[in-house]
Amino acid sequence: MKIIELKETITASNDRDAAVLRAELKEKGTLLVNLMASPGAGKTTLLERTIRDLKDEMNIAVMEADVDSDVDAVRIEKIGAKAVQAHTDGMCHMDAGMTRRALEGLGDEPFDLVVLENVGNLICPAEFDTGAGKCVMLLSVPEGDDKPLKYPLMFSVSDVLIITKTDVAPYFDFDFDACIARAKKLNPNITIFKVSAKTGEGFEEWEAWLKSAVKNWKN
């Protein structure tokens, strides 16, 4: 498994770099999904189950971005998807130039879907367009339903909000209706799923959305 050491690229041109990268990926028919969340919200666990369910239908790769370690890329490789581990040189987010370098690490194989698992952080990754076709964020039940109030930008820039770890909802005071209303107030177009990787709740709906997004990206 490849580990790629990155440096932040010049941010002045980030929006342009991101638009160029997105256009190139569209041309290739590769949907890049930028997956964002707090540390420990369940990004890798969601990917493990999603890849297991979809890998016979599409060619999937994952770019794991972390300040350090390669534990997530090792987990993804174990379930049979191609993965690279990107180290961000201490940076708290990925930008378009870093994403391009990580994509190069995946080689020339054509992928239908590449997921960038961004650094665990509810703030900074929301500020940088990576060139992704879709932005998907996770919020886990243990984090609490007030997070849209405190981290509004992340909810505003995401196409999809997946509320994870619903199996432990009985042990936490998480008001789903309040959370969803807060997210929709920031972003009326956001699509919301509730999932549990333990029980499988909600995966059918999330994966149907993802398959449709991959298909639409190719048209």
Add this chain to the structure above:
Amino acid sequence: MKIIELKETITASNDRDAAVLRAELKEKGTLLVNLMASPGAGKTTLLERTIRDLKDEMNIAVMEADVDSDVDAVRIEKIGAKAVQAHTDGMCHMDAGMTRRALEGLGDEPFDLVVLENVGNLICPAEFDTGAGKCVMLLSVPEGDDKPLKYPLMFSVSDVLIITKTDVAPYFDFDFDACIARAKKLNPNITIFKVSAKTGEGFEEWEAWLKSAVKNWKN
């Protein structure tokens, strides 16, 4: 309750600004604790219980730092401690200059303990000395025991690690021994507590440490 709108200060002199602020607070006998964690790790909930238990023994104030909202400062005021809400103008951390401005918002009253509840983020706050006498980080059980591998700097700069939400440990695969070994490998001097704000587990030990730290700061 006061809301203070902040801008990032010049970081080149941040270490010096932090040292000056720390010396001033030492002179006044005020211990500033920089409380750091991911979003939703339980910082405000820990503070609520700690303040309830200790407010008759010492004069405590809290500075809540968030990108937006005032929900945390409202919670702290409800239990009878002085609180200010600092808005970071989108910034993902507090620096020494921002901390000084937030402290000014607390007024001239002498405090034994001021807690800065930093922005929810396991990366950026670890990079900026705020002038605090002690750095305390939380890691919640639902986040997972691998976090020291992925966010090493936060564990390296903290004097204390509090593992929170231990009451839900039966519902998560969290290896306490592995987590503690990983944290100690990064920072052999780190003091570790395991707490549950729901059951009260571990609060006696944490509060004994805090009382001792406040007392030592005055000597």
